Amino acid sequence: MIEQNPDLIHAIRDRFAHVDRCPFQGERIFFENAGGALTLKKVVETSGFYAAIPDNPGRANPAGQGTQTVIDKAKADLAVFMNASSGQFFAGESGTELLFRMIRTACVNAPEGSKVIGSSIEHPASRSAARRWAEVAGLTYVEVPHDDATGMVTAEAYAECMTPDVAVATIVHASPVTGMGMDVAAISTAIRAVAPEAVIIVDGIQHAAHGQLDIDSYRVDGYAISPYKVFSRHGYGIGWVSDRLAVMPHERLIGSPEDAWEFGTRDAGSYATISDVVDYFDWLGGEVSEEIDPRRRIEAAGRAIRAYETHLTNAMINGTGNLPGLRDMDHVSILGGADNPAREGLVSVVVAGVSSAEVVERLNAQGIRTHIRKDDHYSGNVLKPLGLSDCIRISMCHYNTEAEVARLLTALREIGDSQSG
Secondary structure, eight states: OOTTOHHHHHHHHHTBTTSSEETTTEEOEEOBGGGOOOOBHHHHHHHHHHHTOOOOTTSSSHHHHHHHHHHHHHHHHHHHHTTOSSSEEEEESOHHHHHHHHHHHHHHTSOTTOEEEEETTSOHHHHHHHHHHHHHHTOEEEEEOOBTTTTBOOHHHHHHHOOTTEEEEEEESBOTTTOBBOOHHHHHHHHHHHOTTOEEEEEOTTTTTTSOOOHHHHOOSEEEEOGGGTTSOSSOEEEEEOHHHHTSSOSOOTTSOTTOOOOSOOOHHHHHHHHHHHHHHHHHHHHHOOOOSHHHHHHHHHHHHHHHHHHHHHHHHHEETTEEOGGGOTTEEETTOSSOTTBOSEEEEEETTSOHHHHHHHHHHTTEEOEEEETTTTTHHHHGGGTOSEEEEEEOOTTOOHHHHHHHHHHHHHHHHHHHO
């Protein structure tokens, strides 16, 4: 749909800052979206406007009331964007910080002697929090093994490890190393089939920019995103908690409402910029569909994004024009397999005979921004079982183009030719 409309691709790219040029490097292709997506120009404008306002939200003056209205609107926008008919949204330091807070609250309120379950594919944001607070609360941590060949974890894998005494569960919606998306609704169903009262918390940080969010369908209690990975800016995270999790005893100011989760005075600009993101999805949905309802437009945008990013990853793996794809390059190995429908705009590879650090450096010298993932506390859980010390992560979003993919394929082919020559 998007790939068949060059005017729409141009319109999409025109809404993002630094889409093809880096202020430090000059011309470049941005394939480092998993590390942080490009920022909407409207977000940059909005951030500057609210950074200059001294008034605290909610105070009895026009600016205080105006900024509070902005915050209230953003929370309503998030409810539409993420399809949450209950619960509450709140901002914090980062998506990681919010995951820690939600998982901590669930663990310290869990019955004595119960279990916490999570998977080996998870980002350390949730794995670290679950292990830490399981230990503090005297709970047993159970790790569901992911499938090394596909780079993902399934509902069936969770089901095999489930017992009725599981009180807390964590799920990653998409892996920032393999790029594979997990079926959160199916995994949640498998968990609740055995432990219906388990508190389930989802790391949606990597997934948010690549497809639809539908909290009502997941039957979970917590969900976190990092807005800088979904076209906003650094400096804050957005969390959602169910009505049940919201009132569990947790850190809050003495005398505050029992469901209060925000600390201190929040930045109205962060909320305003998340509304800019929702507005963008709404605009895109209107470009790719005839839908009138805002939620339906957002769903249409999510489908179009997923379809276009699949087109781009297929072009990268299978080739485009007369260029061979990654699967046809003998010196390139693809993590998670060449044919994997769970892939969300990300392809991680290893180049035989060349260190990943050198590949990233050589690509960067040609203006192609990628990133190395190492066998460290961030990615070792994925790379170590594969016997890899590192890999090159190539991550795309729907503002990337097939021409940019072609540039990358040419560069990687040249690296292979230089090795064989």
